[in-house]
Amino acid sequence: MKKSEFSIGTRSTGTARGRAFPGALTAGLLAMVALTSGCVRHDAEFSHREEYNELIPEGQEYVHKVLGTYFGKPTRIVAWEKLPLKLHAAVGTVGEGATSLSVPVNFTQENLPLRPELEAAWLSGNLFQKNDTPALIEAIGENGSVMFPDPGLAQLPAAGDRVAIGPGEVLKFGRVLYAEHCLHCHGVSGDSHGPTAPYLNPKPRDFRRGIFKFTTTVAASRASRTDLSRTIDEGIPGTYMPSFKLLTPDENMALVEYVLWLAMRGEVEYQLTGQLKNDYSNEAFADRVKGGESAAEIRKELTDAVNGGEMADTFNGIVDTAVERWVAAQEEASLVTPTVKHLEATAESIARGRALYLSKDLNCVACHGEAGLGDGPQTYSITKNSAGADNPTPGLYDDWGNLVVPRNLTTGIYRGGRRPIDLFSRLHGGIKGTPMPAFGGKKSDEELWDLVNYIMSVPYEKRTPGDGSKEAKPAEAPPQVAAGG
Amino acid sequence: MKKFWVFFFMLVPVLALWSCIVAPGYGWWFPGSDGPSKGVAASPLGRRIDDLFYMILVITTITFIGVQLALGYVLWTGIRRDNREGDVEKAWFSHGSHELEVIWSIVPAAVLLFIALYQMDVWASYRVKTHFPEEVQNKPMAEVTARQFEWRIRYPGLDENGNVLPLMPDPQPTDLYAVNDLHLPSGRPVMINLKTQDVQHSFFLPELRVKQDAVPGLVIPVWFEADKSGEYTLLCAELCGWGHYKMKARFVARPEEEFIPYLRELTKQQSYDGVKEAAAQ
Ligand SMILES: [Cu+2]
Numbered sequence: 001m002k003k004s005e006f007s008i009g010t011r012s013t014g015t016a017r018g019r020a021f022p023g024a025l026t027a028g029l030l031a032m033v034a035l036t037s038g039c040v041r042h043d044a045e046f047s048h049r050e051e052y053n054e055l056i057p058e059g060q061e062y063v064h065k066v067l068g069t070y071f072g073k074p075t076r077i078v079a080w081e082k083l084p085l086k087l088h089a090a091v092g093t094v095g096e097g098a099t100s101l102s103v104p105v106n107f108t109q110e111n112l113p114l115r116p117e118l119e120a121a122w123l124s125g126n127l128f129q130k131n132d133t134p135a136l137i138e139a140i141g142e143n144g145s146v147m148f149p150d151p152g153l154a155q156l157p158a159a160g161d162r163v164a165i166g167p168g169e170v171l172k173f174g175r176v177l178y179a180e181h182c183l184h185c186h187g188v189s190g191d192s193h194g195p196t197a198p199y200l201n202p203k204p205r206d207f208r209r210g211i212f213k214f215t216t217t218v219a220a221s222r223a224s225r226t227d228l229s230r231t232i233d234e235g236i237p238g239t240y241m242p243s244f245k246l247l248t249p250d251e252n253m254a255l256v257e258y259v260l261w262l263a264m265r266g267e268v269e270y271q272l273t274g275q276l277k278n279d280y281s282n283e284a285f286a287d288r289v290k291g292g293e294s295a296a297e298i299r300k301e302l303t304d305a306v307n308g309g310e311m312a313d314t315f316n317g318i319v320d321t322a323v324e325r326w327v328a329a330q331e332e333a334s335l336v337t338p339t340v341k342h343l344e345a346t347a348e349s350i351a352r353g354r355a356l357y358l359s360k361d362l363n364c365v366a367c368h369g370e371a372g373l374g375d376g377p378q379t380y381s382i383t384k385n386s387a388g389a390d391n392p393t394p395g396l397y398d399d400w401g402n403l404v405v406p407r408n409l410t411t412g413i414y415r416g417g418r419r420p421i422d423l424f425s426r427l428h429g430g431i432k433g434t435p436m437p438a439f440g441g442k443k444s445d446e447e448l449w450d451l452v453n454y455i456m457s458v459p460y461e462k463r464t465p466g467d468g469s470k471e472a473k474p475a476e477a478p479p480q481v482a483a484g485g
Numbered sequence: 486m487k488k489f490w491v492f493f494f495m496l497v498p499v500l501a502l503w504s505c506i507v508a509p510g511y512g513w514w515f516p517g518s519d520g521p522s523k524g525v526a527a528s529p530l531g532r533r534i535d536d537l538f539y540m541i542l543v544i545t546t547i548t549f550i551g552v553q554l555a556l557g558y559v560l561w562t563g564i565r566r567d568n569r570e571g572d573v574e575k576a577w578f579s580h581g582s583h584e585l586e587v588i589w590s591i592v593p594a595a596v597l598l599f600i601a602l603y604q605m606d607v608w609a610s611y612r613v614k615t616h617f618p619e620e621v622q623n624k625p626m627a628e629v630t631a632r633q634f635e636w637r638i639r640y641p642g643l644d645e646n647g648n649v650l651p652l653m654p655d656p657q658p659t660d661l662y663a664v665n666d667l668h669l670p671s672g673r674p675v676m677i678n679l680k681t682q683d684v685q686h687s688f689f690l691p692e693l694r695v696k697q698d699a700v701p702g703l704v705i706p707v708w709f710e711a712d713k714s715g716e717y718t719l720l721c722a723e724l725c726g727w728g729h730y731k732m733k734a735r736f737v738a739r740p741e742e743e744f745i746p747y748l749r750e751l752t753k754q755q756s757y758d759g760v761k762e763a764a765a766q
Contacts, residue, residue: 181731184727196727196728216759234664235635235664237637237664240633242633242634242635242728242731242732243635243664243665244731245664245665245666245734245735246665246733246734246735335759336759337759337760337761338758338759338760339760340760341758341760342756342758342760345658412656418662418755419754419755419756419757419758420756420757420758420759421757421758421759424758424759425759456658457658459656460657460658
């Protein structure tokens with residue numbers, strides 16, 4: 001497998017040595033403060049899934065090592081080239097006429113502003129992976145060439161070689177922003193176990209399944225970058241996710257990439273533990289031993305698979321699938337694109353939408369209720385999970401195992417945005433990871449627009465007390481009595 | 486050595502005055518328009534509030550310096566007495582001077598009464614609805630709803646002729662929504678209706694010297710006027726929860742004639758149906 005990686009994070013440099021003494025002093029003071037206040041600084045680690053703990057020790061060790069190799073630790077991220085992410089400050093190919101002091105580059109990706117002191121890392125060619133003496137750039141020339149300080153490069157890259165300026169800079173930037181703005185709910189690993197998470201309802205998103213609820217992509221697709229960036233920008237009304245509108249576009253981009261990176265890491269772990277669980281969970285292991293296999297043999301089977309490259313194939317397969325899905329989600333074909341314009345919200349269109357809402361076919365009523373109050377019969381029935389088993393308590397559950405309430409349509413709060421395309425996408429692609437199904441393909445775009453118009457009209461419906469379906473009639477005139485003499 | 490302590494204590498007022506004088510130069514002063522007039526409120530009412538602040542500052546400075554001088558005098562005469570040879574006079578304590586008690590009750594009371602009466606006018610135009618400027622009387626231009634931890638804004642939409650509709654207390658189908666981004670005309674008084682969805686928050690425009698608590702269950706009208714077009718800070722000034730520091734938004738003041746185009750742009754964004762123009766034809 002072609003793999004090039006860059007460890008980013010704390011690295012000791014010459015300048016740090018000069019400050020060794022005050023550094024030690026500060027560290028000593030910090031340690032004293034930490035000891036006296038009863039907290040000790042731990043080296044930050046990503047947590048593992050619950051399923052990880054059910055694996056036999058050899059399985060755990062493999063998962064831990066492989067994730068550490070390709071994704072690293074929170075403070076020492078591995079910028080893995082294979083992932084479809086904007087990892088570096090800029091990426092390009094070397095043009096003609098490189099000298100040891102100036103290398104012309106045709107940039108294909110410019111993610112962050114380039115500044116001197118950023119590293120130039122060669123992603124292919126004869127300089128590939130020769131990063132033992134990283135070349136720090138001095139400036140960016142007007143024609144886009146990268147200038148190096150004297151004495152310059154020892155070896156010249158060939159035209160067509162790929163080069164990254166500031167390897168891993170985007171993730172590094174994203175990590176800092178994530179720690180500042182997102183971590184206390186979504187957690188270090190994106191597992192939604194941040195310190196404030198227990199107090200929130202609905203729960204913050206667990207990124208590690210790669211599933212995001214509010215997207216403008218089709219049902220089978222992952223979220224697009226635009227969806228995530230919009231969520232950060234606009235927040236999610238009706239939940240604790242606030243708007244981060246004042247972040248700059250660069251900051252927003254770096255956060256999106258970091259969240260995607262956490263999602264990919266989590267997804268790889270999810271799939272990998274899922275695969276290993278079949279044969280090497282504690283339970284499977286016990287069963288197999290009971291079935292007559294020897295414990296040592298089962299352990300050897302796993303270590304052989306790891307050392308013989310069999311597990312590497314499994315791992316690569318998992319990564320390839322994840323990468324493909326994320327790449328596909330960014331393509332225009334994955335976007336929900338209505339073929340007809342938003343129909344005008346006429347009384348007829350709303351009435352057609354209401355009929356669809358009530359129809360046996362779509363059965364919106366089952367969850368959202370006849371009046372759209374989110375109190376349909378499913379909310380108090382025992383429902384089934386994706387594996388077909390009964391859920392523990394009555395009501396609807398999402399893929400993360402949380403009890404979810406169908407939206408009350410009368411409030412006029414739309415979590416995924418209130419543009420017609422947002423509601424259309426919800427109907428077309430469903431709400432991913434939740435029981436809200438996708439109607440795209442099942443119903444025509446016109447019908448979906450009728451439904452959108454109906455849903456948007458619900459908060460403004462005129463209701464009369466008592467009978468919900470009939471118009472209230474004025475009371476009959478009281479019987480007249482002739483005035484007595 | 487005794488003289489040293491006199492000079493040491495007298496250093497306090499000198500340092501206090503010095504830090505007050507240099508503070509604006511370092512930007513340790515009121516937020517406001519920058520340039521030569523740094524620290525000046527960006528609204529007419531804000532400048533009147535600043536004037537009140539400066540008046541109080543002058544009164545307290547005079548009092549402070551007077552008290553410090555008196556302290557210096559007492560210490561100094563103490564040393565002189567102490568140094569006189571053969572002087573057996575000891576420190577003595579007095580209690581119950583009726584005249585003194587009356588003087589230092591009446592003088593501060595008079596000062597406070599003066600301040601109370603003097604500021605009434607500003608207070609009224611800031612908080613009393615009937616004293617609001619004519620232009621904003623019962624004409625809220627937006628509803629700002631605070632919630633943990635953001636500002637949600639609702640504008641009345643535009644009618645068929647492109648005129649701004651009146652803001653209704655309840656949401657209307659024509660309403661336009663934004664978050665953490667309040668746009669209103671500059672150069673004239675504007676009014677918003679302030680609400681909160683959850684706990685108590687505080688609507689704070691530091692550059693304009695506007696601060697108003699948002700109280701659950703209440704709709705509070707707040708008016709302000711940005712002199713100049715520009716982007717101002719909108720903060721929450723109430724400790725409303727762990728994410729309080731994130732409750733930061735912007736207030737964008739632009740000339741009146743740019744307000745309707747802004748609403749039109751918002752309408753366009755809000756009615757986006759995802760249909761590519763080419764595909765629609
Ligand atoms: Cu607040």
